[in-house]
Amino acid sequence: MRILLIGAAGTLGSALHTTLSARGHEVLTVGRTRGDLRHDITDPAQIAALYEAAGPLDAVASAAGDVPYKPVAEMTPQDWTAAFRGKVLSQLELVRQGLDRLAPGGSFTLITGITARRPVATATAAAMASGAVEAFVQAAAPEIAPRRINAVSPTVFTESLDAYGDFFPGFTPVPLAEVAQTYVRSIEGSETGRVFELGQ
Amino acid sequence: MRILLIGAAGTLGSALHTTLSARGHEVLTVGRTRGDLRHDITDPAQIAALYEAAGPLDAVASAAGDVPYKPVAEMTPQDWTAAFRGKVLSQLELVRQGLDRLAPGGSFTLITGITARRPVATATAAAMASGAVEAFVQAAAPEIAPRRINAVSPTVFTESLDAYGDFFPGFTPVPLAEVAQTYVRSIEGSETGRVFELGQ
Numbered sequence: 001m002r003i004l005l006i007g008a009a010g011t012l013g014s015a016l017h018t019t020l021s022a023r024g025h026e027v028l029t030v031g032r033t034r035g036d037l038r039h040d041i042t043d044p045a046q047i048a049a050l051y052e053a054a055g056p057l058d059a060v061a062s063a064a065g066d067v068p069y070k071p072v073a074e075m076t077p078q079d080w081t082a083a084f085r086g087k088v089l090s091q092l093e094l095v096r097q098g099l100d101r102l103a104p105g106g107s108f109t110l111i112t113g114i115t116a117r118r119p120v121a122t123a124t125a126a127a128m129a130s131g132a133v134e135a136f137v138q139a140a141a142p143e144i145a146p147r148r149i150n151a152v153s154p155t156v157f158t159e160s161l162d163a164y165g166d167f168f169p170g171f172t173p174v175p176l177a178e179v180a181q182t183y184v185r186s187i188e189g190s191e192t193g194r195v196f197e198l199g200q
Numbered sequence: 201m202r203i204l205l206i207g208a209a210g211t212l213g214s215a216l217h218t219t220l221s222a223r224g225h226e227v228l229t230v231g232r233t234r235g236d237l238r239h240d241i242t243d244p245a246q247i248a249a250l251y252e253a254a255g256p257l258d259a260v261a262s263a264a265g266d267v268p269y270k271p272v273a274e275m276t277p278q279d280w281t282a283a284f285r286g287k288v289l290s291q292l293e294l295v296r297q298g299l300d301r302l303a304p305g306g307s308f309t310l311i312t313g314i315t316a317r318r319p320v321a322t323a324t325a326a327a328m329a330s331g332a333v334e335a336f337v338q339a340a341a342p343e344i345a346p347r348r349i350n351a352v353s354p355t356v357f358t359e360s361l362d363a364y365g366d367f368f369p370g371f372t373p374v375p376l377a378e379v380a381q382t383y384v385r386s387i388e389g390s391e392t393g394r395v396f397e398l399g400q
Binding site for chain 2: 044071072073075077080081084088089092093095096099115116117118119120121123124126127128129130131132133134135136138139140141142143144193
């Protein structure tokens with residue numbers, strides 16, 4: 001398949017690139033400053049340019065989503081809005097603008113996270129953004145058929161424990177390989193409207 | 201209790217006003233054009249003015265949230281953003297700015313809806329917004345204690361079937377009295393971090 005991979009240079013994106021390429025897929029990498037195509041998907045106009053440059057696709061896999069981490073009391077309207085633009089609007093516009101770019105049966109796989117369902121310190125903006133995307137996925141699935149849409153919602157990555165483990169005391173981490181395998185399931189399988197929860 | 205009721209002039213807000221007043225609470229009604237206090241909560245600056253005018257509070261009950269309804273393909277970045285401002289940013293800022301206004305043990309009760317968990321025609325923006333608020337509620341609860349926060353997430357109201365029933369084929373509606381009772385439970389009880397789902 002011909003797969004557009006957003007956020008390909010990140011921790012998750014790199015793992016997805018490796019796994020999807022190893023399965024014989026043609027992976028077009030997208031990033032702000034690195035990748036086959038250089039676009040900032042927080043700007044809807046750049047998503048249009050991205051799809052124009054990418055050509056026909058069988059799947060879109062998103063591994064990108066920036067949100068601010070702060071206590072609620074320190075958040076500002078600008079912080080909430082940055083989380084919305086960075087992880088929600090970006091991924092919703094990837095779907096909307098990608099509807100006519102995707103082959104029948106093609107899929108969108110979006111990234112969310114465990115913050116949508118479990119409290120994590122300073123992660124209320126992340127929770128808001130992931131909850132928004134997960135609800136969108138189940139709502140959009142019947143409407144955009146025969147195209148498919150799913151979300152992958154992992155807990156902290158095993159490989160990121162050194163950096164972020166303190167925010168997830170007692171949580172069982174998930175290896176990147178298992179997260180990548182879940183993207184494969186979403187992309188090559190037939191499921192739609194699913195939120196694949198990895199960890200609780 | 202002294203309760204700030206946002207969206208008091210609407211279908212749900214009117215029912216809440218009746219129920220909460222009948223239980224002996226002092227209800228301060230808020231609306232864009234009607235109510236004891238006139239403020240547009242989609243503007244964070246007006247939320248600040250609202251709390252300044254309201255004085256000390258025991259509870260904040262929100263029954264306000266406007267979102268556009270359209271097929272995904274017809275949505276625009278402006279539509280997604282309007283849904284975010286109309287139902288998400290407004291309610292998150294009610295919480296953040298209200299933290300210092302609320303008595304200990306006081307509560308925020310926010311409004312979401314069944315679109316967060318079940319597909320409803322043209323309701324992907326509503327789903328996004330409700331999912332965002334529901335995830336925020338579970339995330340924020342431990343952080344803002346001893347203040348409490350819950351969401352009420354109803355299906356279509358029995359009293360709104362004439363207007364909206366066609367969007368909910370086969371769904372069992374919920375009477376406004378039951379929704380109002382759930383707000384009472386959130387406000388007078390001790391639960392926090394809960395999404396009270398009414399209908400499925």
